[in-house]
Amino acid sequence: MIMKKFINNPNDLTIELLEGYTLAYKDVVKLESKKIVVRTNPKSSDKVAIVSMGGAGHEPAISGFVGEGMLDASVVGDIFAAPGAPKVLEALRMFKRDAGILLVVLNHAGDVMSANMAMQMAEREGINVKMLLTHEDISAGLDTPEADRRGLGGCIPLYKVAGAASEQGKSLEEVAEIAERFNGQMATLAVAMTGATHPQNGGAISVLPDDEMEIGMGQHGEAGGGRSKILSADETAEKMILPLITDTEAKSGDNVMLIINGTGATTHMEMNIIFRKANNVLESKGINVSAGKIGELLTVQEMGGFQMILCKLDADHKDLIKAPANAPYWVTR
């Protein structure tokens, strides 16, 4: 079977993509060990280290956000597969320090299992590490327990906030508190319009009929429950932003960050049009969109669709989200 993808041996995808990425941005990132991406020139080991982890195939996430003011390291698994516990432990050992480590984990079964095992082993070795679990997908309904919500692209603005707090010299307790507060005030909803191909086996990640879309689809094609005929951009944006507002409890006078994260084939043109409507719904309710971002942050191969991420910003978060950062895919001057 021929795949319409620019690849070599499917078994080498992860290592080759990491090599290419770290060559392109060698001033900022490097491969420290196979599948662990770190900063090329870390400024200090006095600060809290921010480490995250996840499967490959979602580029530029997660490694695209390693850099000053964001992550200190990213532990990468194979395509759509969590890294193993030994690899996570290797990264935690690498960043063992008095200031401690915040390990950010997206709520997916494999990632949580590896992270929990690595945490146990790290604690036995006297490594000072706290774990934060993101679980902001609201597709299963607003009353779903947090443990049953997936972690989607909301991890990325959370890296920004946690990274900026750690860069300011805050303690692990302070960084974890600020990041957990952010975690509780953000929500994400995804929509898919066209499917994607698994780059190792050529199989379809999801299949959608020519006239249908699906709100709520997860980032590996997991069912989302919101299949419908194709809606207009404005109808889609409204249908997604309203439950996000409800979930985050954003009210008139609040500040929010609104992110449209493309999952692959959906154009910037479309994402701009979606942003416009979601922004206007927010502003019509008196909610101030004080920060915005449109682009591919966490993708699902060439899937057509996007994730809409809404983050309520309190005073701390509003400053931290605009603080300097220098990761290849998130630079703030």
Add this chain to the structure above:
Amino acid sequence: MIMKKFINNPNDLTIELLEGYTLAYKDVVKLESKKIVVRTNPKSSDKVAIVSMGGAGHEPAISGFVGEGMLDASVVGDIFAAPGAPKVLEALRMFKRDAGILLVVLNHAGDVMSANMAMQMAEREGINVKMLLTHEDISAGLDTPEADRRGLGGCIPLYKVAGAASEQGKSLEEVAEIAERFNGQMATLAVAMTGATHPQNGGAISVLPDDEMEIGMGQHGEAGGGRSKILSADETAEKMILPLITDTEAKSGDNVMLIINGTGATTHMEMNIIFRKANNVLESKGINVSAGKIGELLTVQEMGGFQMILCKLDADHKDLIKAPANAPYWVTR
């Protein structure tokens, strides 16, 4: 016919996408007049203004690069259509100043016609403006006259160089000379793997059989002459970087910037793998890849494929490419 795109009325695409874009990045850009994007807070009118122009549908280009250290304004046409001469003249009037204006135009018939007309009218009005034409597509062969080469994504690093030079207070003559020198030392080659849909009429921009790709395809689906069976990433990268090296005359000891510009559906995973091989071919020849970039800069809707852009950097360009910039889609700290 139902298109698999998140849009509203196809006639409103351009204005809605510009509204969405300028709302998302309102700290940096604003719509000054319908379809002219300018900086929200220009620092000075003493500097040379850098203005560019082109059809919509290629987002984030061209308006994504308006900001400090890059463009002062972008004049936007309808989907895949050059803006009219009156609109270009309107922008030139807006930026009339003693320091002058550099108008960067990509070599496509419609853009050149509008630009030439606007230049004539502007000169009659005493506006101090120089025009620079990019023509770096090598798909028609290395011996093709410059007038027959299309302008592709190489305009974007050129905006960076020209914008940084103008920000440093250089004169119009100096900025134009530095930018023309850059223009003569860069080359681009595109490849397409899957087609795209025109978002206004739903027609196919290009059609490629399931087992074929095409090196050289233009950014509106123009034929490129390099159709073949699908090659591996490494074979594709090598087949593209070699003529780019020949065209730019990059030699051992030279510094270059290498950009992989995704045209739509092609994943960051694939672009990273392509970058790796092209980088390694360059380095094997002693050419120093001193700057890199991977991402969607100038797209062709959801077309699968990418443009490989190679820019030889002399000492001026090497500094200017790393100078501070703050456009929504190109930030340098």
